[in-house]
Amino acid sequence: MIKLLINMGNVSMSYKTKSGPTKILHDINLNIYKDEFVAITGPSGAGKTTLLNLIGLLEKPSGGSYHFMGQPVSSLSGFKLGLIRNRHIGFVFQDFELINDLTIFKNVELPLIYGGISHRQRIQKVTRVLTKLGLSKHLHYLPVQLSGGQQQRVALARAMVTEPALLICDEPTGNLDCQTAEVILSLLEKLHRQGCALVIVTHDMKVAARAKRIIIMENGMIISTKNIISQEEEK
Numbered sequence: 001m002i003k004l005l006i007n008m009g010n011v012s013m014s015y016k017t018k019s020g021p022t023k024i025l026h027d028i029n030l031n032i033y034k035d036e037f038v039a040i041t042g043p044s045g046a047g048k049t050t051l052l053n054l055i056g057l058l059e060k061p062s063g064g065s066y067h068f069m070g071q072p073v074s075s076l077s078g079f080k081l082g083l084i085r086n087r088h089i090g091f092v093f094q095d096f097e098l099i100n101d102l103t104i105f106k107n108v109e110l111p112l113i114y115g116g117i118s119h120r121q122r123i124q125k126v127t128r129v130l131t132k133l134g135l136s137k138h139l140h141y142l143p144v145q146l147s148g149g150q151q152q153r154v155a156l157a158r159a160m161v162t163e164p165a166l167l168i169c170d171e172p173t174g175n176l177d178c179q180t181a182e183v184i185l186s187l188l189e190k191l192h193r194q195g196c197a198l199v200i201v202t203h204d205m206k207v208a209a210r211a212k213r214i215i216i217m218e219n220g221m222i223i224s225t226k227n228i229i230s231q232e233e234e235k
């Protein structure tokens with residue numbers, strides 16, 4: 001198993017705008033290892049989601065080098081990136097992003113269908129993960145029939161079902177009340193203890209403080225990195 005999941009060297013990201021290319025991320029240097037729990041925080045517009053999209057292989061950097069599990073991202077095809085995402089990365093978003101006309105079971109089954117997993121194994125895996133998250137009685141419900149916290153647990157189940165090496169969460173508790181947010185955070189921490197690397201974008205410093213390392217962004221740059229265990233400023 002490769003220990004270094006993410007290796008970014010001087011990564012930049014530009015978007016085309018009417019007035020020409022606009023650089024959103026500058027000189028991002030970042031390593032994330034397989035046993036890490038990292039929070040990314042910073043003001044609105046700092047580039048957190050853009051960085052998360054790069055980490056999660058949803059977009060390719062405009063410059064610099066990015067290796068995911070040792071593989072150079074810029075030279076991989078969209079198809080290959082899709083396979084890596086399906087196999088190794090789970091995503092959880094603020095607004096759950098469940099498919100509203102599919103049952104809970106089918107929502108969670110989807111990444112396994114894309115991954116070519118057999119019908120028998122899919123039933124086992126989906127039932128197991130939904131039971132683990134306390135949703136065994138809701139397999140045939142539609143997302144709208146569940147509370148926000150339950151929907152986020154379904155989203156978490158969908159992200160976990162492929163047993164990814166890395167879980168990427170964009171404001172996972174942003175739409176939840178404190179108590180429900182705590183349930184989701186505890187589940188994420190449990191997943192991390194079981195060996196899944198976590199990267200969370202959050203505005204909430206109480207959420208960020210649960211991580212082992214906090215990365216603070218401003219104006220498209222990483223301005224500081226704080227290691228929570230040693231309380232030591234690295235930069």
Ligand SMILES: Nc1ncnc2c1ncn2[C@@H]1O[C@H](COP(=O)(O)OP(=O)(O)OP(=O)(O)O)[C@@H](O)[C@H]1O
Binds near residue numbers: 024046047050051
């Ligand atoms: N597709 C795009 N085209 C052009 N500009 C973009 C695009 N996506 C993001 N941006 C710009 O990049 C900057 C960073 O956006 P990003 O969403 O990464 O910030 P953020 O730190 O996640 O903000 P927030 O906390 O408000 O979600 C913003 O100025 C945004 O307008």
